Amino acid sequence: MAGLDLIGCRPENLLGYLAALGALSLLDRLASVEGNAAPTLSWQPGSNVARLDWDDAASADDVLAALSRAVELSRSPEHPVSLLPALMHADNPAVQPEVFRTAAEALTAIEPSRPAPLALLTALSTDAVVDDDKGLVGDTAFRTMQGAGHQHFLKFMRDLIGLTTGADVKRSLTAPFTYADDRPSLRWDPIDDRRYALRAVDPSTDVIRTERGANRLAIEALVAFPCVPEGRTAATIGFGGPRGVRLRYPLWTDALTLDEVGVLLSQLPDEASRATLAARGVSLRFETVRYAVGKNRNFRPSIAVPP
Numbered sequence: 251m252a253g254l255d256l257i258g259c260r261p262e263n264l265l266g267y268l269a270a271l272g273a274l275s276l277l278d279r280l281a282s283v284e285g286n287a288a289p290t291l292s293w294q295p296g297s298n299v300a301r302l303d304w305d306d307a308a309s310a311d312d313v314l315a316a317l318s319r320a321v322e323l324s325r326s327p328e329h330p331v332s333l334l335p336a337l338m339h340a341d342n343p344a345v346q347p348e349v350f351r352t353a354a355e356a357l358t359a360i361e362p363s364r365p366a367p368l369a370l371l372t373a374l375s376t377d378a379v380v381d382d383d384k385g386l387v388g389d390t391a392f393r394t395m396q397g398a399g400h401q402h403f404l405k406f407m408r409d410l411i412g413l414t415t416g417a418d419v420k421r422s423l424t425a426p427f428t429y430a431d432d433r434p435s436l437r438w439d440p441i442d443d444r445r446y447a448l449r450a451v452d453p454s455t456d457v458i459r460t461e462r463g464a465n466r467l468a469i470e471a472l473v474a475f476p477c478v479p480e481g482r483t484a485a486t487i488g489f490g491g492p493r494g495v496r497l498r499y500p501l502w503t504d505a506l507t508l509d510e511v512g513v514l515l516s517q518l519p520d521e522a523s524r525a526t527l528a529a530r531g532v533s534l535r536f537e538t539v540r541y542a543v544g545k546n547r548n549f550r551p552s553i554a555v556p557p
Contacts, residue, residue, distance in 0.1 A: 253303035254313040258422050258464065261298050261501055264538050264549050265439040265464050269422060270300035271511065272470030273317060276331075277304065278508040279366050279470075280320040283330045289313075290505035295533050303505055314423070318416025321466065325412055333469065334411060335360070336367035336374070341402035343374040343389040350377045350387045369473040373486075374404070378479035388484025390477045391494060391540065394437035398545035406434040407469050414466035422463030431462035438468055443548040474512045490520045495540040498555060504531040 259270035274291040281288055287305035294301060307313045320331050327334035339345070339353035354377075357368040379388030395401035418431065427439075435442055439461065475487045489497050500518060502511075514530060527535070536552040 251303060251305045252307040252309045252312060253301050254307075254310040254423070255294075256300040256302060256423050258425050258427055258461075259300050260426075261293065261300070261499075261536055262552050263427075263439060264497070264499075264552055265436075265461065265468055266427070267499055267536070267552075268438060268468035268471040269464040270302075270467075271474060272467035273302055273419075273423060274508055274511065275470035275473055276320050276324070276467065277302065277313070277317055280316060280323075280331050281306065288507045288509075290507055291511065292503055292505045293501035293533065295503055298501060298534065301505075314420050317419055317423070321414055321416050321419050330364050332411075333367055333370050334408065335364075336370040337404045337408050337411075341405040342396045343393060343403060344381075344384075344386040344396060345375065346385060347377045347380055347387055350375055366473060369476075373472045373474075373476050376477045376479055376484050379482065379484045388477065388479070390472065390475070390484075391486035391489040391497070392438070392472060392475065394540075394547040394549075396545070401434075401546060403436070406436060409434050410436075410462065410466045410469065414462050418463035419467060420463070422461050422467065427461040427464065429459040429461055431460050433458045433460055435460035435465050436468060437546065437548050438465070440549060440551045443543060474508065474515055476516075487515050491539075496537060497540065497549070498535050498537045500527070500532040501534045501536070502531045503533050506531075 256270050256273065258266065260266040270291065274289060277289045289302055289304040292301050302313055304313055323329045324332045326332055335357060339349055353371060354368065357371055361368045373390060375387045375389045377387045380386065393403050395403050429441065477484050477486050485494060488499055498520065500514065502514060506514065518530065519526065535555040537555045538549045538552040540547050540549050
């Protein structure tokens with residue numbers, strides 16, 4: 251067994267956290283397709299560095315090579331490692347119920363051999379909640395755009411899957427973010443807030459730079475955050491507080507598979523005591539808040555939440 255320290259995926263940045271979880275998700279799917287052992291993810295106490303371990307790897311380079319290969323293979327919607335079938339039905343996740351159900355039926359038909367696309371679809375939207383005014387299904391609290399300024403959530407995901415290379419992913423995982431890439435981004439990094447008050451230059455003349463590999467991997471993380479009905483509204487695992495815009499996410503010290511991470515995220519109380527967190531192997535939690543910038547959304551820098 252060998253592991254890889256994900257130096258670039260700092261949990262203080264929501265994008266970094268999601269990229270680490272996404273690396274676990276992508277490698278887990280590749281391992282499943284190829285009949286290999288499930289990888290695990292943990293967070294090292296003190297340094298809060300994510301570590302990805304895999305029984306079928308002889309070195310950290312093997313882990314990187316497998317992730318790079320999975321990224322390249324995922325560009326083809328026909329390949330079983332690809333999530334593209336869950337992203338083809340629309341440009342944004344809030345759609346008419348019949349559009350969602352048609353997509354769900356198509357993914358259910360391939361679900362026995364390819365469960366991930368259906369899992370992603372149900373993380374993006376739920377037809378158990380329909381907006382009375384707009385007639386659209388409820389969607390994920392991670393959505394940061396829905397067409398304003400030609401920014402489309404699912405389209406940007408498709409673009410990232412098509413653009414990202416194995417080298418992009420390697421750079422995002424193994425070194426601090428350098429923001430050397432062109433758009434698109436999914437606006438999960440606080441640096442994506444480009445308002446005048448937060449920047450030293452006029453954003454109308456400043457070229458948008460992003461961390462492409464991290465954005466690509468973060469898409470994979472959404473399967474661990476289902477979108478579920480809560481009364482008459484859609485709720486996303488991990489979100490709470492007034493108006494459901496606060497996200498709390500844990501770091502854990504035990505090496506957990508993707509399935510085990512999903513159980514932890516779904517069962518962790520919003521207001522958990524130190525004893526409860528310790529009993530579940532949680533060493534620390536971070537909190538961020540989503541806020542509106544015009545018709546789009548961003549996330550604030552995350553802060554550690556004391557138990």
